Amino acid sequence: MQKIGKQTIKFDNPPTISQTACIVGPKESDGPLAKYFDQCLEDEFWGEDSWEKAESKIIKETVNTLISKSGIPSDKIDYCFAGDLLNQCISSSFGLRELNIPFFGIFGACSTFVEGMSLASVFVESGIEHAICASSSHFCSAEKQFRFPLELGNQRTPTAQWTVTGAGAAIISKSGTGPFITHITPGKIVDMGIKDANNMGAAMAPAAFDTLMTHFKDTGRKPSYYDAIITGDLGYIGKEILIDLMLADGYNIKSNYNDCGVMIFDKEKQDTHAGGSGCGCCGSVFSGYLFKQLKAKKLKRILLIATGALTNSTSNQQGESIPGIAHAISIEL
Amino acid sequence: MEFLQSFDWMQLLKCFVVGGLICVIGQILIDKTKLTPARILVLFVTTGAILGGLGIYQYLVDFAGAGATVPLTGFGNNLAKGAIEGVKESGIVGAFTGGVKASAGGIAAAVFFGYIASLISKPKMKKQ
Amino acid sequence: MKPLDTKKGYQDYVDKKSPNSPILKNCFNAFWVGGLICSIGQVILFICKQRGLDTQTSGTIVSIILIGISAFLTGLNIFNRIGKLAGAGSLIPITGFANSIVAPAMEYKSEGYVMGVGGKMFTVAGPVLVFGISASIIVGLVYLIFNSQSITLV
Numbered sequence: 001m002q003k004i005g006k007q008t009i010k011f012d013n014p015p016t017i018s019q020t021a022c023i024v025g026p027k028e029s030d031g032p033l034a035k036y037f038d039q040c041l042e043d044e045f046w047g048e049d050s051w052e053k054a055e056s057k058i059i060k061e062t063v064n065t066l067i068s069k070s071g072i073p074s075d076k077i078d079y080c081f082a083g084d085l086l087n088q089c090i091s092s093s094f095g096l097r098e099l100n101i102p103f104f105g106i107f108g109a110c111s112t113f114v115e116g117m118s119l120a121s122v123f124v125e126s127g128i129e130h131a132i133c134a135s136s137s138h139f140c141s142a143e144k145q146f147r148f149p150l151e152l153g154n155q156r157t158p159t160a161q162w163t164v165t166g167a168g169a170a171i172i173s174k175s176g177t178g179p180f181i182t183h184i185t186p187g188k189i190v191d192m193g194i195k196d197a198n199n200m201g202a203a204m205a206p207a208a209f210d211t212l213m214t215h216f217k218d219t220g221r222k223p224s225y226y227d228a229i230i231t232g233d234l235g236y237i238g239k240e241i242l243i244d245l246m247l248a249d250g251y252n253i254k255s256n257y258n259d260c261g262v263m264i265f266d267k268e269k270q271d272t273h274a275g276g277s278g279c280g281c282c283g284s285v286f287s288g289y290l291f292k293q294l295k296a297k298k299l300k301r302i303l304l305i306a307t308g309a310l311t312n313s314t315s316n317q318q319g320e321s322i323p324g325i326a327h328a329i330s331i332e333l
Numbered sequence: 334m335e336f337l338q339s340f341d342w343m344q345l346l347k348c349f350v351v352g353g354l355i356c357v358i359g360q361i362l363i364d365k366t367k368l369t370p371a372r373i374l375v376l377f378v379t380t381g382a383i384l385g386g387l388g389i390y391q392y393l394v395d396f397a398g399a400g401a402t403v404p405l406t407g408f409g410n411n412l413a414k415g416a417i418e419g420v421k422e423s424g425i426v427g428a429f430t431g432g433v434k435a436s437a438g439g440i441a442a443a444v445f446f447g448y449i450a451s452l453i454s455k456p457k458m459k460k461q
Numbered sequence: 462m463k464p465l466d467t468k469k470g471y472q473d474y475v476d477k478k479s480p481n482s483p484i485l486k487n488c489f490n491a492f493w494v495g496g497l498i499c500s501i502g503q504v505i506l507f508i509c510k511q512r513g514l515d516t517q518t519s520g521t522i523v524s525i526i527l528i529g530i531s532a533f534l535t536g537l538n539i540f541n542r543i544g545k546l547a548g549a550g551s552l553i554p555i556t557g558f559a560n561s562i563v564a565p566a567m568e569y570k571s572e573g574y575v576m577g578v579g580g581k582m583f584t585v586a587g588p589v590l591v592f593g594i595s596a597s598i599i600v601g602l603v604y605l606i607f608n609s610q611s612i613t614l615v
Binding site: 337339340341345346348349350351352353355356357358359360361362363364367370371372373374375377378380381382383385386395397398399400402403404405406407408409411412413415416417419420424425427428429431432433435436438439440442443444446447448449451452453454455456458 | 473484487494495496499500502505507514517520526527528532534535548549553554555561563564568574585586588590591593597600601603604608
């Protein structure tokens, strides 16, 4: 493991992503990626009596599915990194309390999944065998905590994003057949002063731009090196902004760039305005769709950049701006 | 039939247009200023109370009936009117009791029905 | 100049890049739904008057019925769909006030009936009562001051 450039880590023995799993909610099950998910729920409560409990159950069952799919006995898994959007990462703590694996609760807003993957790969490179990373979000519990009660008859603005109900999890191992995590570029906090909590894409795009530029400079790679550059949940508006920002600095990413928040929903049919968001967005799109594309060798080199809006309802009510963060990992066969 | 014949259709039309226009003002504020719904409601109730206190809102009520009383500005007007009535009846104490007294029915109904609704039903995800 | 040079520049750029709300369509829907809700009130008002009730009582009955309907529709998970279509059309009439009390009451049911439903009921509508009642008291006091000096305000 060595540091190259300003903030990128290059792995000498790149860790493998051995298996992934994801479970999504009813709306995501109607979306274009439905067939790639391990399990699609029909009801957002999933037999529980609150959304918070349902979210814990989603992340719990996702990790259980992951372990059984991977065939690795759970006592061989050394560490677990997980996070979500609810206060003090409560969904992950409750969901994984019976897992009996040393647990790190992490928070990076919607960038949590890649943050977990980065930390897990550093642990694996340092000598352990297997580490799990997982993240979850739930539309209803997130609306309740960050916005308005669900039954309130308000209109969503065209820039608002739809929190994905779902969880993704991946197991990172020392040895295996790939895909491999070759580089990670943890991002800096970037705040361009956006205050509109209904325009997260615009708040996070500068952070994604910063990480992306740093990654290219540190590694000496060009956008064309990757089959796909995928951001976490910038949504439609953030995606366009990022393309603009990159173009202004001389990088054209238009042809191989997409966003998980754009991919997971059908904008016209599902009326999700600016697209999906939440920890579960990048988690489920990577674990469901992208991992399978990598395994099938349809994609060979991807750069995954999960983006997060570092805000909470108190800071927002106090008129604070919304800082963004973005972490990139490069996954290659 | 008798009911339909005696019904004041002109009054209904005025009510529809005025009520609709008051809502359009709210909609423009929502779309143009990004004010949250709670702030819009506060703005309307306060505006209603001030216009009611100045006696201006009563003209609109006389003209449009429910078109002016049903929107939240009407609620504010009702509060202010009640406070003035209260002052007339019992002086300074009336300023404190009059407003709430005049709108007690609506407030009590909202609290009561709200509690009942929460007892019998569960929130569901928006199918939008 | 690049969009990220200054915060102000970026905000302007974002404003230009973000789609606006479809304001004409929204206003049209707000107009007819809002008008319709007021018209229902007018019909109730008319029936009350025909039965010989005074203006004040009739007005209270209108409020109670509309609030009841709104609470019922909120409980059936229908009001938020009306609200999505109508925006201010269902928010500004008294129905919106009722909805803003019922919605959090239902939402926080999972935190218990006392502190959940009872405590959170006014998270959205509380300010309406605070400002409405305070404004009415000020109006009352101002009226009192002007009247004691024999100046008629109205």
